[in-house]
Amino acid sequence: MSKGVADIAPARLALLNGGAVASATLTEGLAIDFSMLLAAAVPTIGEDRLALMRAQAGAGITRRMALAAQLLLDTRVDLAPLQAHASDTVRGWVCFAIAARPDLDLPQQLAAMRPLADDGHFGVREWAWLALRPRLAASLDEAIALLAPWTAEPSERLRRFACEALRPRGVWCAHIARLKQQPQLALPLLQPLRADPAVYVQDSVANWLNDAAKSQPEWVRDLCGQWLADGSNAATQRICKRARRSLA
Incomplete structure (x- = not known):
């Protein structure tokens, strides 16, 4: 297991950034280059949106998760295939996208979040509640x-x-x-x-x-x-x- 970001083998990091594998640890999740992963997961996303993602590379991970989700919504990407993506981070973006959708009320958001809350990956399950928590707390x-x-x-x-x-x-x-x-x-x-x-x-x-x-x-x-x-x-x-x- 990797002890720090610098300990992640380049080949392993390339797989993570390319969305080919799920992260095995929190450290691996934190090491992912979101702009590279976004380009791999959604090839049609556009350079302007990738530039926005790169500009936030130093921001906290929750903020970057929310930004990636908003870029998906702005591009009107079909979220269904991404919900089954090999990358847990991509599935996490779907969590934040569901939470940010203005056309869904809280019961609809919970129904949409349900399979992600029951995801087999520990990270996706955390993103599911973190993403929806502000909406839950507000009501x-x-x-x-x-x-x-x-x-x-x-x-x-x-x-x-x-x-x-x-x-x-x-x-x-x-x-x-x-x-x-x-x-x-x-x-x-x-x-x-x-x-x-x-x-x-x-x-x-x-x-x-x-x-x-x-x-x-x-x-x-x-x-x-x-x-x-x-x-x-x-x-x-x-x-x-x-x-x-x-x-x-």
Whole structure:
């Protein structure tokens, strides 16, 4: 495995930039030249748009993901083939394109994002919730109601999305002020997952509560106490232990 960008073999980097393979690590994903990948994935994109992409080469990756998605929308590229592209980064661009489409309401965006939230690649799953999070946060009550049924999905990836997308603090994203102050609003998402058998989901629930504990520690203590008193199992015990890791 590569330890840093400089450690990536030139032949491997060429495959990543050409969209022939998916990234195996976050480091590989960060090393990709977006303008080269965009030219390979969408040969008709045009030099002017590639120049815009090159001009943002030093920007943060989330900003570059959003720009690539907007260029796809501006060019009216068919997103369907890109959603099945070998490159996880290209599929990530589709996530941001779905989130940026003005013609879709939130239920339609969630429906379109669903297969990407259930993608086999870890990176695409992260881009799915990161891309849609601002829209979800802007319509928080509706978002919680729409995501609540996802907590019962057979796929642990979709169950995790329902929780991860609305973490109060999150990673690489803006905080959600209402959930920092009123974490109880998310109980329709958290309560059904309190004993989830998947570690992937358990970690998300625990991290959600750890976020909340930084603003509302007593609420997290009380909720974990209730869960543990209601006939807890190993999953609930693990969630609560991790959820309270930052509490004195």
